[in-house]
Amino acid sequence: MSNLKKELMFLMPKLRRYCYGLTGNKDHGDDLLHNSIVKILEKFKFGFSSIDNLNAYMYRLISNTWKDELRKKYRNVEVQVDDMIYNNLPDLETNNYDGNIDTLSEIKESIRTLSLKLREVLILVALENKSYKETSEILNIPIGTVMSRLNEARKKLSLKRNDLKSMEIN
Amino acid sequence: MSKIDDTKLQMYVDNELSYDERIEVENYIKNNQEARLLVESYKKINHLISSTYNQIKSDDLPKRTLNLLMDEKPNFLKQLMRYEVKLFPALGSVAALAIVVVMGLNFFKVENQVNPSTLMSENNRHVVLNQLQDILKDSEDNLSGIVAFNNKNIEYEEVKSYFDARGRLCKDIKFKNFVIKDAKINEATFVKLNSGEWKVTKLEFIKDSSLGI
Numbered sequence: 008m009s010n011l012k013k014e015l016m017f018l019m020p021k022l023r024r025y026c027y028g029l030t031g032n033k034d035h036g037d038d039l040l041h042n043s044i045v046k047i048l049e050k051f052k053f054g055f056s057s058i059d060n061l062n063a064y065m066y067r068l069i070s071n072t073w074k075d076e077l078r079k080k081y082r083n084v085e086v087q088v089d090d091m092i093y094n095n096l097p098d099l100e101t102n103n104y105d106g107n108i109d110t111l112s113e114i115k116e117s118i119r120t121l122s123l124k125l126r127e128v129l130i131l132v133a134l135e136n137k138s139y140k141e142t143s144e145i146l147n148i149p150i151g152t153v154m155s156r157l158n159e160a161r162k163k164l165s166l167k168r169n170d171l172k173s174m175e176i177n
Numbered sequence: 178m179s180k181i182d183d184t185k186l187q188m189y190v191d192n193e194l195s196y197d198e199r200i201e202v203e204n205y206i207k208n209n210q211e212a213r214l215l216v217e218s219y220k221k222i223n224h225l226i227s228s229t230y231n232q233i234k235s236d237d238l239p240k241r242t243l244n245l246l247m248d249e250k251p252n253f254l255k256q257l258m259r260y261e262v263k264l265f266p267a268l269g270s271v272a273a274l275a276i277v278v279v280m281g282l283n284f285f286k287v288e289n290q291v292n293p294s295t296l297m298s299e300n301n302r303h304v305v306l307n308q309l310q311d312i313l314k315d316s317e318d319n320l321s322g323i324v325a326f327n328n329k330n331i332e333y334e335e336v337k338s339y340f341d342a343r344g345r346l347c348k349d350i351k352f353k354n355f356v357i358k359d360a361k362i363n364e365a366t367f368v369k370l371n372s373g374e375w376k377v378t379k380l381e382f383i384k385d386s387s388l389g390i
Contacts, residue, residue: 012246023233036233129226132191139191139193157191
């Protein structure tokens with residue numbers, strides 16, 4: 008087994024969780040993981056010495072692969088996907104959600120209503136425990152942008168005041 | 178005192194502040210209900226996200242992707258049929274291999290010892306032990322649960338936690354249903370390295386030919 012495959016095997020559970028967080032669906036997440044691994048194996052089929060930070064490289068590859076897949080999906084319905092409209096791009100399975108978060112299924116549902124840009128930052132920081140610096144390197148964006156997107160994502164997911172008060176009493 | 182705004186509260190929740198700044202924020206939220214509620218809200222969101230998506234850890238890894246990462250084994254018979262392998266050298270190799278196997282079996286019989294690394298392939302070891310290392314990383318207290326492996330559920334339970342002679346945190350984990358080839362793995366010792374990673378240092382097992390899988 009090559010070094011690259013060994014390292015990918017080691018990272019696989021975490022990468023899978025990231026794919027699940029990004030897509031919000033286990034089957035789509037597994038497809039995304041598979042396609043991303045096919046891509047990197049194809050890229051290094053003639054030999055692999057090392058990548059400085061394979062972990063960060065894989066997170067970035069997964070994000071880009073997911074964006075490509077969304078672009079392809081939306082190309083079929085003749086929607087042009089660029090940075091300007093990307094913030095408002097709905098996901099493949101987005102349902103309307105009124106914002107009252109209290110259970111696990113509700114948080115999943117509400118995360119799916121976030122744009123991909125907000126979601127990938129939130130998942131990297133809140134689920135994968137990446138620092139702002141690591142997140143900025145993975146997504147190739149400034150730290151300030153990481154913080155503002157994170158803030159925006161959390162504001163959109165913020166709990167109703169009554170829920171918080173009852174939580175405080177409990 | 179620097180201004181404490183939403184951004185700073187968010188950095189507090191994400192462990193991005195220095196010790197002094199953390200103390201400053203903690204004092205601030207003690208006396209400010211709105212800020213405290215915001216911090217609680219951020220923490221609860223983090224907790225819910227983590228609880229939701231960590232569920233996937235207990236599922237089996239997708240087989241087709243695992244297969245992609247396993248090395249393809251060369252098909253010796255196919256090569257032989259295509260005359261890509263010379264017959265006599267091939268027979269010689271088979272005979273030599275048989276001698277090594279017989280000698281090896283005799284050696285194990287006499288010594289009654291098996292090297293743990295021969296009990297499972299490197300891939301399998303990576304998958305199972307890395308999942309356990311991940312679990313140890315996330316929660317270090319009274320571990321117990323189930324790890325999926327080869328379509329079977331392996332139950333694990335912490336037996337004891339202690340520090341070794343070098344002052345490193347160690348944990349002995351007991352397994353149920355953890356069978357690889359003809360060996361039953363009963364216990365493993367994990368040690369926490371300075372880097373924060375967990376490594377397996379010892380495997381205890383029983384070799385029993387009736388267990389063969």
